[in-house]
Amino acid sequence: MTAPRDFKYVGTRPIRHDGVDKVTGRASYGADAAWPGMLHGFVLRSPHAHARIVSIDTGAAEAVPGVHAVITGKDLPETTATIALGEAAIDLRDIGDNVLAKTKTLYHGHAVAAVAATTIDIAREAAAAIEVVYDVLEPVTGIDRALGAGAPILHPALVTKGAAGPDAGGPTNIASRMELKRGDVDAGFAEADLVVEREFRTPMVHQGYIEPHACIARCGEDGRAVVWCTTQGPFVVRDACAAIVGLDPANVKVVPSEIGGGFGGKIVVYLEPLALALARKARRPVKIVMGRDDVFRATGPTSGSKVRVKLGAKRDGTIVAASASLWYEAGAYAGSPVGAGAMCMLAAYKVPNFFIEAYDVVVNKPKVAAYRAPGSPIAAFAVESVVDEIARELKIDPIELRLMNANAEGDRAPYGPKYGPIGLAQILEAARAHPHWRAPLGANQGRGFAVGFWFNAGMNSSATVTLNSDGSAAVVTGNPDIGGTRAAQAMMAAEELGIPVERVRSNVGDTDGSGFTDVTGGSRVCYATGMAVIRAAEDAREQLRARAATIWNVSKDAVGWENGRAIPPAGTEKASPMTVAELTAKMTQTGGPIVGRASLYAPMAGPAFGAHICDLEVDPETGRSRIVRYTAFQDVGKAVHPSYVEGQMQGGVAQGIGWALNEEYIYSADGVMENAGFLDYRMPVASDLPMIETVIVEVANPLHPYGVRGVGEVPIVPPLAAVANAMRDATGIRFTELPLSPPRVLEAIEAAAAIPVEA
Amino acid sequence: MARVHLPSGLTRHTGGVETVDVEASRVPDLIAALRDRFPQIADRLEEMAVAIDGEIYADPGYQPLRADSEVHLVPRIAGG
Numbered sequence: 009m010t011a012p013r014d015f016k017y018v019g020t021r022p023i024r025h026d027g028v029d030k031v032t033g034r035a036s037y038g039a040d041a042a043w044p045g046m047l048h049g050f051v052l053r054s055p056h057a058h059a060r061i062v063s064i065d066t067g068a069a070e071a072v073p074g075v076h077a078v079i080t081g082k083d084l085p086e087t088t089a090t091i092a093l094g095e096a097a098i099d100l101r102d103i104g105d106n107v108l109a110k111t112k113t114l115y116h117g118h119a120v121a122a123v124a125a126t127t128i129d130i131a132r133e134a135a136a137a138i139e140v141v142y143d144v145l146e147p148v149t150g151i152d153r154a155l156g157a158g159a160p161i162l163h164p165a166l167v168t169k170g171a172a173g174p175d176a177g178g179p180t181n182i183a184s185r186m187e188l189k190r191g192d193v194d195a196g197f198a199e200a201d202l203v204v205e206r207e208f209r210t211p212m213v214h215q216g217y218i219e220p221h222a223c224i225a226r227c228g229e230d231g232r233a234v235v236w237c238t239t240q241g242p243f244v245v246r247d248a249c250a251a252i253v254g255l256d257p258a259n260v261k262v263v264p265s266e267i268g269g270g271f272g273g274k275i276v277v278y279l280e281p282l283a284l285a286l287a288r289k290a291r292r293p294v295k296i297v298m299g300r301d302d303v304f305r306a307t308g309p310t311s312g313s314k315v316r317v318k319l320g321a322k323r324d325g326t327i328v329a330a331s332a333s334l335w336y337e338a339g340a341y342a343g344s345p346v347g348a349g350a351m352c353m354l355a356a357y358k359v360p361n362f363f364i365e366a367y368d369v370v371v372n373k374p375k376v377a378a379y380r381a382p383g384s385p386i387a388a389f390a391v392e393s394v395v396d397e398i399a400r401e402l403k404i405d406p407i408e409l410r411l412m413n414a415n416a417e418g419d420r421a422p423y424g425p426k427y428g429p430i431g432l433a434q435i436l437e438a439a440r441a442h443p444h445w446r447a448p449l450g451a452n453q454g455r456g457f458a459v460g461f462w463f464n465a466g467m468n469s470s471a472t473v474t475l476n477s478d479g480s481a482a483v484v485t486g487n488p489d490i491g492g493t494r495a496a497q498a499m500m501a502a503e504e505l506g507i508p509v510e511r512v513r514s515n516v517g518d519t520d521g522s523g524f525t526d527v528t529g530g531s532r533v534c535y536a537t538g539m540a541v542i543r544a545a546e547d548a549r550e551q552l553r554a555r556a557a558t559i560w561n562v563s564k565d566a567v568g569w570e571n572g573r574a575i576p577p578a579g580t581e582k583a584s585p586m587t588v589a590e591l592t593a594k595m596t597q598t599g600g601p602i603v604g605r606a607s608l609y610a611p612m613a614g615p616a617f618g619a620h621i622c623d624l625e626v627d628p629e630t631g632r633s634r635i636v637r638y639t640a641f642q643d644v645g646k647a648v649h650p651s652y653v654e655g656q657m658q659g660g661v662a663q664g665i666g667w668a669l670n671e672e673y674i675y676s677a678d679g680v681m682e683n684a685g686f687l688d689y690r691m692p693v694a695s696d697l698p699m700i701e702t703v704i705v706e707v708a709n710p711l712h713p714y715g716v717r718g719v720g721e722v723p724i725v726p727p728l729a730a731v732a733n734a735m736r737d738a739t740g741i742r743f744t745e746l747p748l749s750p751p752r753v754l755e756a757i758e759a760a761a762a763i764p765v766e767a
Numbered sequence: 768m769a770r771v772h773l774p775s776g777l778t779r780h781t782g783g784v785e786t787v788d789v790e791a792s793r794v795p796d797l798i799a800a801l802r803d804r805f806p807q808i809a810d811r812l813e814e815m816a817v818a819i820d821g822e823i824y825a826d827p828g829y830q831p832l833r834a835d836s837e838v839h840l841v842p843r844i845a846g847g
Contacts, residue, residue: 170776170811186842189775347842424772424839425818463844467825530844611822612844711822 017499017509018714021651024495025514026266035266038222038238039297046224047076047124049286049296050131051279052138053306054113054120057147057372057679058160061111061120061140068137069123074130076290078138080121081110083285085254102341104252106375107281113142114162114340115374116680117305119278124286124294147372147679151314151335154181154369162340162370169342183342184368188350188422196329196361200320204397208390209745210728211672212312212337215379216663216691219268220303225283226293231255233287236263237280240270240488241527245280246519252281253288260284263518264488267528271663272378273308275527304684308377309673311336311344315390317353325404327395327413330354330362334387339375344368345383348463351423352725353387355461356432356617357395357413362422372679378529381462381721385664385728389746392458392729396736406457406733407440407619421615431643431707432459432617438703439619444639453625453636454738460618460725464718465530466610470523471540473501473548473604477596479589480511481548485537486525488516491720492652493533497541499648500714504545506572507588523607531718534648535709536610542713548604552591555598559586614709614717618642620661620726624734631754633735635665639701640726645709645717657723658700664727666692670747690749769797769836773808774815777840780807789838794819794827797838815840 029035066078084107089100104110109118121138125131146160153159161179169184197203223237233255239245242262250257267274279296286294298307313336320329332353336346350366399406414432421427439445439457449455474482483501487493494514502509516522525537549569556574557564560583568575574591576583595602623637640657647653670690674683683689708715728746736742741756768788778785787804791797794817802809817827818839824830825843832838 185776186774187776348844351842351844423841424774425821425823425841426837428821463823465825465844466823609824609826609828611824612816 015503017502018646018648019650021649022495022499022509024492025498026489026494030266037219037268038265040265041224041236041295043224043226043293046293046295047126047290048128048131049122049124049283049294050128050135051119051282051296051302052121052123052135053302054109054116054118056113056142056144057116057149058145059113059142060145061109061113062143063141064121065139066121068139069134072125072130072134072137074126075123075134076292077124077286078121078134079108079282079285079289081108083289084108084252084281087251089251100248100251103248103277106341107252107278115372117302117374118340119282119306122282122286124290148181149675149677149679150312150371151337151369154371162372166342166370181370182367183338183370186347186350186366188364189362190422191361193329193331193361193363197320199322199328201323202398202401203318203320204394204401205318206390206394206744207314207316208393210313210386210389211746212309212373213667213671213673214304214309214689215269215271215273217269217271217273220298220300221274221279221307222297223280223283224293224295225280225287227284227288229291232259233284234261234263235280235284236265238265238267238274240267240274240490240529242486242488242519243524244275244527245277248277249281249284252277253284261518261520264516267488267490270490270528271380272382272529275529276308276377278307300686301684304689305681306374308375310379310382311338311346311376311386313337313386315387317390317394319394319398321398321402323402325402325409325412327357327359328361330359332364332390334364334366335369336383336386337371337373337376338368339373340370341375342368342370344376345378347383349383349387352384352461353391354422356410356415356459358415358419359422373673380660380663380724384460384462384725385667388458388460388725389728389732392726393732393742393744396456396733397742407436407445410459411436427615428710429707430615430617431705434705434707435617435619435641435643438641438705439621442621442639442703444621444637444701449623450625452628452738453623454734454736456622456624456730456733456735456737458620458726458729458733460722462531462616462718462721462725463612464535464614464616465532466536466612467526467530467532468524468609469537469540470525470607471537471544471605473541473544475548475588475592475595475602477592479507479587479592480513481505481507483512483514483541484517484522485541486517486519486522487528487533487537490528491656492649493528493537496534496538496648496652500538500541501545504542505549505588531720535614535712535716535718536608538648538716539610539712540606540608543606543608544604546604547606548602551602551604552588555591555594556586558598559594611711614645614711616643616645616717616722618722618726620730622727622730622734624731624738626735626738626753628757631750631752631757633669633748633753635697637698639703640723641703641705642719642722643705643707643717644719645712646706646715647704648714648716650704653704653719654702656720657702660720660723661700661727662692662697664724665697665731668728668731668746668748670749672747768834769832769838771797771801771838771840774840777808777811781805791832793832794830797832812840814843816843
């Protein structure tokens with residue numbers, strides 16, 4: 009159990025270590041590198057959503073002056089290996105085929121060839137000279153078509169994995185099915201006084217990270233390669249590139265650049281294997297930078313979905329039964345986050361009887377990637393909307409209803425295990441007590457409430473803490489810093505060593521310069537890599553105690569440690585406490601350099617909940633809405649750097665609001681994405697949103713020495729439902745399809761107005 | 768003995784058995800025992816994360832089990 013502890017640095021708000029470089033433009037991002045002799049790469053992409061590649065003739069392209077290499081799918085070896093990608097094992101054959109199509113193109117924008125030339129204009133011109141003959145096939149543009157009679161089949165060899173349902177067997181677009189159940193669902197619904205059933209739909213949406221994918225790669229005659237790229241997981245890039253291109257991973261070094269957002273979308277490789285294969289063929293470095301249109305069309309958004317939810321409740325508000333079916337689009341290859349959606353959707357509630365089935369469906373759209381709490385926001389939109397309906401029908405306060413049914417420590421999660429300490433009740437109480445919940449609403453305004461859950465990952469982390477002779481320290485981990493983790497890690501090292509946080513330099517290592525570390529994702533870095541930093545600092549501190557023992561000529565066990573100083577045993581002659589700087593000044597005389605190190609595999613633990621209150625105002629004449637007030641409450645375990653915790657909460661809310669109100673992939677009937685740019689794909693900007701208020705609740709996670717839980721993913725889970733519930737409150741209309749864009753809202757308002765009101 | 772809870776997706780292959788008591792001191796021994804008892808789910812066992820007394824391990828490796836450990840097999844999760 010975590011003992012209460014007085015912290016000196018943890019919980020404070022120092023200026024982030026990487027901040028000045030970022031705000032002055034000195035920080036180097038993916039597209040900022042330039043190497044001597046560098047070529048520019050361009051990727052030719054399929055204009056068709058679904059087509060068989062009959063032939064590719066690269067002769068004319070190769071003849072263009074300035075072209076040094078052209079590659080197609082035939083230049084990459086077939087591989088059937090799997091690698092750990094993020095928190096799941098992924099089929100590298102699919103990733104390789106996604107990087108460069110081999111026999112079929114499976115979505116609009118699917119890469120079919122790549123060119124390296126002395127300028128980007130020459131590369132683009134040469135790509136246009138590549139002759140690709142396609143046999144165009146009917147695209148599968150959505151879930152209903154994928155599952156319908158006579159649907160085109162994306163992968164003839166695909167079989168449904170998992171808990172086979174009644175539709176198993178034969179060619180299919182259902183890649184997997186899973187189910188969860190507890191109790192007797194029929195009996196549960198029979199016991200209910202109120203049953204509410206709704207079907208919900210959400211469109212495919214993108215993470216919208218501000219920095220497009222970019223990389224530069226070189227490959228020497230000796231087979232040794234270096235890749236510089238913007239990524240959440242340099243070790244994933246190393247292993248995936250090696251397998252896809254056909255290199256020994258030992259010969260591939262990946263150097264992560266600064267990263268301008270990822271949210272899960274920069275775990276997968278897209279450009280890196282192409283740049284590497286081109287560089288190997290051209291014998292020169294190759295740089296490739298994606299345009300925003302390709303980011304939309306050809307990287308990994310998250311699933312479009314259909315979710316059917318039915319809840320049964322007693323008159324007093326007790327939820328007694330639930331059933332749900334979820335269908336998530338995986339995109340072109342198997343692997344949507346539907347399983348996580350199924351596992352999260354009832355995580356907040358004690359439901360004695362439930363049955364959930366979840367289908368992973370392939371469609372002719374880009375292969376989805378992780379997006380912040382993958383799968384959970386979609387499922388929460390459905391469940392939290394229905395819970396809101398129940399509260400309305402039963403005339404029970406929405407927070408009170410959730411408190412009545414809230415899971416607590418010792419209750420079973422819907423996926424089986426018992427919860428440890430969780431802060432769900434605490435955040436609900438905090439929301440109920442907050443002035444926002446009781447604030448008056450204006451005309452055409454409504455208030456919505458919703459909760460959300462995410463597991464939070466653990467996984468592999470490594471860290472070193474190197475002490476310098478002046479008493480300062482350098483931390484190195486393998487996690488690209490997206491959310492302020494360098495600052496948090498410096499604070500943890502400072503806490504353990506007892507030196508000022510400004511005296512700790514925190515660094516992101518490359519794949520040769522840091523111990524193996526899993527991705528920056530899953531809300532795991534401050535928790536798991538933070539634990540590695542704490543242990544590495546402890547290791548360094550123990551070495552300092554040993555050095556003090558050498559100086560004082562006493563046993564190490566007799567040396568104490570308080571407030572950043574080694575304390576001599578009582579009665580030691582001519583000995584007085586020594587600071588870190590005094591000890592490191594004598595490193596050479598006491599045994600040489602001091603490097604603390606730690607590696608660990610952390611369990612997936614510290615699950616967390618968030619609760620959000622949203623006030624929205626809608627213009628009944630245009631259907632346009634704006635968020636007028638928003639407050640997010642979250643159990644974060646322990647906020648190491650509260651400003652970054654608040655920033656994560658605000659960022660998740662902003663993305664969730666965009667998902668709820670405006671964002672959607674718009675496809676033509678033939679599967680062509682029609683809004684691949686920020687002008688037509690509307691994400692919220694700062695001027696669209698009010699200041700997002702945050703309330704940090706700290707229920708310590710017993711598995712972390714400071715009580716830390718993951719933070720970054722939970723806050724994107726509640727907004728979809730919180731916004732939709734606010735829209736219901738403002739308009740009287742229950743919207744079951746996102747986004748709540750002005751045309752959709754206006755149409756519904758006008759339709760509702762056209763219905764005669766009964767006296 | 769550790770008590771193992773099988774997910775509903777597997778129980779149709781176990782004759783409806785939802786919980787199994789297994790004598791095992793570490794996860795590999797537990798998985799081997801399950802594989803012996805239910806060979807039809809052997810492949811699926813490799814794909815599952817393992818929750819031991821509430822702590823979920825995507826890759827449980829050689830994690831030790833207590834005599835009264837509660838074990839759940841759960842699908843692996845990908846985070847962002």
